[in-house]
Amino acid sequence: VLGERPPLPRAVLVGASRMKVPLSWLRDHVDVALPVPELVERLTLAGLEVGGVQLVGVEAPPGLVVREESPRPVWHRDKILIAEVLEVRKHPDADRLSLVTVNYGKEPHQLVTGATNIKVGDRGQKVIVALSGSVLIDGHADTAVLKQLKPTKIRGVPSDAMVCSAKELGLADDHEGIIILEDDAPVGMPLVDFMGDVVLEIDILPNMARCLSIIGIAREVAALTGKELRQAQPRAFPASAGAPVVGVAIADATLCSRYSGTLIREVRPGPSPGWMQRRLQLAGMRPISNVVDITNYVMLEWGQPLHAFDMDKLMARAGGKQPTIAVRPARPGEKLTTLDGNQRELTPDHLLIADAAGPIALAGVMGGAETEVSAATRNVLLEAASFNPISIRRTARAFDLPSEASYRFSRGVHPELVSSAALRAAELLCQHAGGKVAGSVDAYPAPLPAQVVSLPLAEVERSLGIDIDADEASRILRALEFRVEQAEPGTLRVTTPPHRVDIQDGPADLIEELARIHGYDRLPATLLRDQLPRQRTNRPLVLEERVRDILAGCGLQEVMTYTLTTPEREQPLLPGPREYVQLANPVSTERSALRQTVLGSVLEIAALNLRHRDRVCLFEVGLVYLPVQGERLPNEQRRLGVVLAGPRGQEFWESPEKPPAMDFFDLKGVLATLFAELHLDGISYKPARAAWLHPGRSAEILTGTVSLGCFGQLHPALNDRYELGRRTVLVAELDVEALLAAVPERYVVEPVPEFPPVRQDIALVVDESLPAAQVEEQIKAGGGELLRGVRLFDVYRGPNLPAGKKSLAFALTYQSLERTLTDKDVAKVHQKIVGRLEKLLGARLRA
Template sequence: MRVPLSWLAEYVELVPGTTPEDVQAALVRVGLEEEDVHTFDLQGPIVVGEVLDFVEEPQSNGKTIRWCQVRVAPDGETAADGGDAVHGIVCGARNFFVGDQVVVTLPGAVLPGPFPIAARKTYGHVSDGMIASARELGLGDDHDGILRLSTLGIEAPVGTDAIALLGLNDAAVEINVTPDRGYAFSIRGVAREYAHATGAAFRDPVAQSAPVEPATGGFPVVIDDRAPIRGNVGSSVFATRIVRGVDPTAPTPAWMIARLKLAGIRSLGVLVDITNYVMLEFGQPIHGYDLDQLRGGIVVRRAHVGERFTTLDGKERTLHVEDLVVTDDRGPIGLGGVMGGAETEMGDATRNVLVEAANWDPVSIARTARRHKLPSEAAKRYERGVDPAIAAAAVSRVAQLMSDLAGGTADDGGSLIAEAPGREAILLPHGYASTLIGVEYTEQQVHDALAEIGGAVTRTDAGFEVVPPSWRPDLTGKAELVEEVARLIGYDLIPSVLPVAPPGRGLTRSQRLRKQVADVLAGAGSTEVLAFPFVDAEENRRFGSAEGGEIAQVKVANALDASRPYLRRSLLPGLIEVARRNLSRGFTDLDLFETGLVFLPAEGRAYGSAELPAGGALPGDDDLAALQAGIPPQPRHLAVLLAGDVVRKAPGQAPVAAGLADALDRVRAAARAAGVELEVVQARRAALHPGRTAELRVGGQPVGYAGELHPSVAESNDLPRVVAVAELDLDAVIAAGDRPVEATGLSSFPAATQDLSLVVARDVPASIVATAVREGAGALLEHLELVDDYRGRGVDEAAKSLTFALRFRAPDRTLTAAEASEAKLAGAALAGERTGAVIRD
């Protein structure tokens, strides 16, 4: 809403020297949001001039210019720019005559743009200024000719300051009107808010306009709403007034044009300008009908199925049965509360006007405006709620202005239907405002604040009974009344107190370990990313199960992307998409990880069917249990992805490509941060390389997998041939680590180290061999590590040679070589029993 200051000053006192910024600051104090300041961006000298004479001079380019002599100051006086009283000016327009008063921008003036004016030589003359058009002054869009003051009904002495004369020295403040403050879409509403903020006296424009009185024989109006929405009748108030003998070609006063322009509305002729002016002034949209084009009386009803109607913008629209329409004997003549019709539009031939102001159901208007894509100024106000008590005063104000400015004569009476229900009293208990806001308000402060907003306040033993004013439909309960108390007494009085955190709280064990896992991976050089949880069905089938077949999935009812309507069962599709995007932008070496929820519905189970509890009360345990049962399991997973080089090429250093071992290193480090050790067992998964895939276990239970993407999967996603990935059920890993850790003492005796090479069939996992060696070697074995996996000359093609580094230590003595060898051979023997392994010669 844009509010010209001169207009605001008519209804609330502005201290001399008040700037637009001062007004905005005051409005901000009562909760309105400042947006901008608008001016005409003019700088004088700009004066009233009189055309004394002109000579038309055809030019070689086919254009004819006028070399004009224009008086810009009274005889014997110096012009405002310091020059002679008569200036020679070149003008290309031809719509003026000798003796016309025009607006002259003298050298030194600046027009909107900015466009500075100076004396300059053109068309063989020195043009000492410029005769301005309405558009050049910022008054309108007319640029066909210069502005003649007679067309505005203005006559003033030559040399008069035209900026002040035309109201171009005004400014407007723009505020953002929130949906609950519809009354602020008017000068009346903003003036009242400014009075609240400053204590200045408020003069209600509605009180200054005598409301129309119903008259016998007034224009016939019937409200016939047989299909109310939500029980609300579409129109509860309908007021009309007839103005006869208007002159639609009469000039709109310059002050009105200037105010409308600053408010963001262009001048469209005196009759339409008046209706727009009163809409901005009162906040009550007005519609004017050409009375002579009406056929019979007016009936307000819902549209019929398939009914069609042409609106003022010239578009024919097919109406919906919920649309409210204003009709006469031939059918719809207006889309109620949104836009009028072309057949009864006021125009240059209009002589008699039916002025209408109504109150419409906000829900109906909002739906109609959106259905027909007609966000009109009227609809913007009606859908937020218009004061139902001002329609009669508004039509009287329009009638008065049409009489004053367009030469019309208003009928003594009119028609008025007023069926708006009264407001019920709201009880505000004593002390409730202080309790809710946290400020000790006195009862007198509360009473005065509620009275100031226009409410009828009655003090009772239980509290204050408040009947909200008609212009505040947003005040529906005691909490809203408390908000008004806090707003008017001052938000700045509300103390800023930081809540004290209750003692003994902090991160849970799970939260702490998740943070620890992320820190460890980041410390290892990985980059954490966050991917969208939406995938297509094929991605879920490929990564959501080991086999890659059909699997239960959760489908989103209102998916953001129709091509990816399912919730992920694995984090890898998102990581792959992140990797693909980064690779396409030149990042060839990637080390990524993500932690997030996956969604694992059970086969044949329906989710999301629980009924949501009412919002007015806290849900009970049964409600929460039902809601929880309607949600699929959502464990938190960890996934990593590596591609390119993990060690970059440098002087003296060959590059090292990422592979399965690096992915295993990442998830092993993550598991250790959660307090567990991973067991790695060879496995197969549909989306991974068949010979380079491992299952990850804790205590014999699967908790994830690692491997390299299948080459076909990598190729289809524009990734390198080798992409190492791993995924862990992080919740399961953290839960497995929730057990006491037995600490062993440090031995002061030296260790004995030996190597053990075993030949075993190629299809036997090294982890099984290692486990057998560890168990067979007994308590003396302190550490075991696989250091070589050899396949080549000297070893059968169907076999492989695994070399383990063993470290033995006793807690109470120094081991002999024989004791260490005996333990090593015991381990080899058990490995031979379980896997057929033999010691390599």
Template sequence: MRVPISWLREYVEVTLPVDVLAEKLTLAGFEVEHIEYVGLPGSELPWDRDKIFVGQLLQVERHPNADRLLLATVDYGTGQPITVVTGAPNIRPGDSGQKVVLALKGARLYDGHKAGKVIMTLKAATLRGIKNDSMVCSEKELGLSDEHEGILILPDDAPVGAPLADYLGDVVLEVAILPSTARAASIIGIAREVAALTGQTVRYPPMDFTAEGEPIEGELRIEIRNSRLNPRFTAGVIRGVTIGPSPFWMQRRLALCGMRAINNIVDISNYVMLEFGQPTHAFDLDAVRIGPSGIRTITTRLAEPGEALTTLDGQTRDLQPTDILVCDEIGPLSLAGVMGGADSEVKESTRNVLFEAASWDNISIRKTARYHNLHSEASYRFSRGVHPALAMVAQRRGLHLLQRYAGGVISRGILDAYPSPAPPVRIALHPERVNKLLGVEMTVEEMTRILRLLEFEVKAEGERAQPGVAAPAPQPPRLMVTAPEHRLDIEGEHDLIEEIARIYGYDRIPETLMADALPPIHGNPALDFEERVRDLLVGAGLQEIVTYRLTSPEQEARIYAPNTPADHRPYVMLANPINPERTAMRHTLVSGALEVLTANLRHHARVAIFEIGAVFLPGSEGGLPEEQPRLAIAMSGARAEPSWRTHNADGAPVMDFYDLKGVVESLLDGLHLGEVTYEPTTHPTYYPGRTAAVRACDASGMLLGLLGELHPRVRDAWGLPADRPVLIADFDLEALRHAAARDYAIRDLPRFPATIEDLAIVVDEAVPAAAVARTIRQAGGALLRDLRLFDVYRGEQIGSGKKSLAYSLTYQAEDRTLTDKDVETLRAKIIRALEGQLGATVRR
């Protein structure tokens, strides 16, 4: 947010150098990201104090040799007026008295005839026979704006002869307004902080006005359909206004804050928003249509199906059911809290104005602005939260300025619909707790002083002893603190302590050693295991994601194929969800992984991701929710990123079930898990016949997780591509941790050579390859170092219902070189096991 120092001075004395003030604000939580100097030393183009002045036109004449040029005689306080040649279209022969900016020979200005900001030095020249060594300046030449169609006309009270740097020079602070400091998204908000930091009191602007019109109750009424979405709506009416330019000082302040002047009505609305942080809106009252009720009725409600609104930017927007609207009895007038409607905007023909200041639900405004990609100064503030109390403040300030600078007669009364006024926030503050948490020795008087500087009401109140209980040792009285109306962020004692610390100064809090020795560090096996899993999966080429822990039952239901059994376990529901899409704690990581996968496959040919996180189930007997750590893996797309090496006419091969199984095997191997089995299974999330349950090969047979290809109907429900498999794995992380070996042997590098041979066997089609591999490993024992399946064959040569599996076997001993006889013995043992246990035959 841009904060001009000249505007800030209207409400508080700026007694510190600008750089010191910026540092103090930053240390108090309002980071000053940049200091911009306008026309002063430190800017790109400072205005020369001895060459650029405030001048006054004495006379304007036609150039004797050019129809489009004028001769302007300018007084600039020296008693020796100077005549300049100008082509400015906003002055004409016979003019006099206007205040202008005069630049003398040698002044450095921006070239008004070139694109961008090109600095030039003013030189003498002869224009159509008239010598000219000075000029009257446009806004572009001074760097104030890009406006070059005419010279800058200053207010009548501009002091003739004053250096322009003294009159218009300024410093602008660019302050970062975080969501936690949204209360200060205004000039007065920053003024409150400056006042507190420098021990001052804020000077508030006048808000008085004279209301002499007809009572407003007889011509307007307000109806709020949902007070949660629209806590407060205020409206004032002013008739007989004159549309014209706003005063120069107001236009100047708006420009320094980055806003364009439009007309006096709109500028006043924007000015009040920047001043107090409360957005307002001006409607053309005559554009508010009268319906069947016979009286103009302003209704705030949610959009209805099929409604549309043309906003001030000229775009017609299809409204969503979550959009809040300001309507008359016929239809929408504005997109509440975001932008007004084109049909009810203030125009040159406007004579009667309805001035609105309201408060809106910040979540709804944020959602509307994001959906319509319509981010305005109003939505910026409302989406961060504006206290309803500010609505009436802005209303009164707006009417004051409208009456003064637009004329007109204000109707008697202000309509104020405030169904559920926010109660005052009162908090007990214990001084001893402040000193304990901050590590300082601060007096109660100092705490009280700081809070009052921040406009808190503070009252000392002694703790009452309980009857029959011995009085405790004397303690400082607790302070009963009432938060100011504009603060939405004060909820408890911790907030008050933070406010005291900010103004006291974090840099003043002494560094102290801990009173006790650091406790011994105890390892956390569960967290260590999670880190190990992360390292292994990243090493396998996957990227970690972190998704929302909040979801909705409807969202998670999408991971189950239609007409199949779903997860009917109860959810841990939020008591007061702020978003209808985040109403419950998640049951699974798969839903979040699919959401990320869907988004990323629109932009990438290959996506391989994983997430480690907790899922939540209701606790027993109403206790705390049960948190279960899980691991989800999601993969889809090309087996390798496309490149000149992988590209071919048929396209890069895509990942399938065995790519996912390879990642899982790599993970389990890295965790030094014992033998596991991959058993065919069914699940409503997975493709029938392409799903495996992973179980530990021990007496428990513990289920570790599932892996497989996503069910086609689930894939279609998520809008995932149908031309490639979507692969999902879901593991119980705690089961993996218990199954992983805590101690394992490290083998030396082999000193003796290995023997490698191939073995092809024929088994029934129903026999899984995992069972064959398990049998070979058991029979081979310690001398079988490695086993790799390299070919699967089905065909007439081996008969129907059969398949041939070809393995590469690696034999190796740690203490000797194996002989042919040793290898023959092992081979015979393996074949006997396969024949006896699986009915296999060796393929010759």
């Protein structure tokens, strides 16, 4: 059966974070004149891949293909409008329904609603009205189904319009209450003009962490389109508001280079403004309260995470005195209950925000429950800081607490952003939470100096293959907010802006910026001007691919699995104590160590597939890592893992019986095909003693005295461990390096024989403990050049044989390349073989 390896899945951006960017928010900071499809293409070519586009109430722009997981309604301009509630009366014939009179710019209009968040006597609320003919999501359906609104009678009262919930407009799943807009929403305005939007879903790679903000994306758009970036600085507060409000002690400036605290008094927690809630929702965040929403809003806008503490709770912990905030590693035995209600056991690897009473937050990851902001909060301490990326990444992974804040900190946040973000958040808290700035503190023990990089324009041309003159290079870099000066003819002196922490010493990073903004698609494709250098054949790589092709040709499918595992997951296959290479910062607790066998990974994939089908034939060529005593680094080896399970073939109309299950010899046949295709000589087998194999249905593979690995039936005790049921599972694990080392550099092709073969059978009675392979080896040794083949075709145990004996029957093929063999020629060799077997193995011919 011929098979073909399936293609690899579509490439994914490893480590990318998807950021949702509403165009309405982006337009606050840059004029976006490009059509959406062109903007998507320009951003993608500049390294900001737009992985999706979400339409909110608007029609798809021409040329843009949008793949929606569920249907979304289009808010037609003359059908879905903003209206004001004039009167709410009780329905005459239904307790749960109300009659609502609204004004949407024309004459008053009455409709029926069952909304629970407006009641009799209400008036003045701004709501969203859909008129007859509107197409909305059916609010009563379990799934998103579009439905056209038609005039009807509801319990005897005509109604040809409706007030809309978030679900009906395709904004959320909430259908219990209608949307209540802010008081200044303009009556009669089409909803699409007020709330319609296009949201770009941009995959931000780790090296583009500066774009994890609306302003960061706007800066890129401004540079790509030649528009001006609008980045209004938040207003400064009076000097009297700068009085220190807390003490700050930073234990290690390499872990926290800057820490700012701003005290805002007399805040009134409550809902944030409607426009802010909508922007947060479009950006993928859930509105909570004005204080929390403002910290999230500023993080999304500026890229600087913030955290709000309840100042009164800090004061209470300090005994009514001015608290001192310490940024330090945790002490052994310390614990912290985080905002999610879980108590965390801390180690010195975790960076903390603490006061004199103990920990109050996991720095850059999550706040503590004892100092959280609540509805009763009146005074807020606003934290803005710059933490060490490695420390934050380690803490977030240790507790499995990924968040928008920890993701940004773990990619690097420039300390110069701290002051701007703190001022912006304070400004919004004063505007929308009634707060007053009462003081601030800013500890900045380790200012990050700007990088000054020399950029030779000749190096730009050498790297990109095009001539970008000084004026164009300066324009591009200044658009990205670099400071550019002419150092000398042909060289620019470039100073990095405060938001860039990724520029290293040397021109390469700056050349990349020039290429991105100039356009990778505009770089010429240039062929080498010289002859291609001679290529050396990588024999191990070629042979490894050959192994893959052979196994695929046998009908097996290749899998690729993680090299990371845990010792506990491998313990069934590798019992006993073992030293593993452990990761210092594991991605998860399930991927904390380097594996020592590929078979466990393939068995897990087989179990997953066998839940949905009854047959699997899988293999993997992958790396294992074996610690070497006294050595710092492990020994990296390539292993081949094979798993077969299920019926031998598919059911066929001509054969009514169900195909039998694959067994030991099916797997042996696959491996024998592999060895034959690789032209391996001297392959032999002996009983295997691997703990993961069935003791009576397994074998070790040898070439000479070198072991290639083991194969056979998986030990039945491991079937339950891997959730494989009661089926027979065949497995093999081979050392790829040893296998490829046995492949000959050259092999001889024999001519097709001209003379006929002669077959003679021989049945031998031997000891039960004698392996058939040993008998076959002696037959070959005695047969010489005339013996062309030996095949075991029968094994007999039973009556007519002495106790402790068995009968082995072999088919022997004799053939000469020079002449036709006579009976005498064959008899002579045959007798020699029999004599050798009797003498060396104590065998006798079976009568």
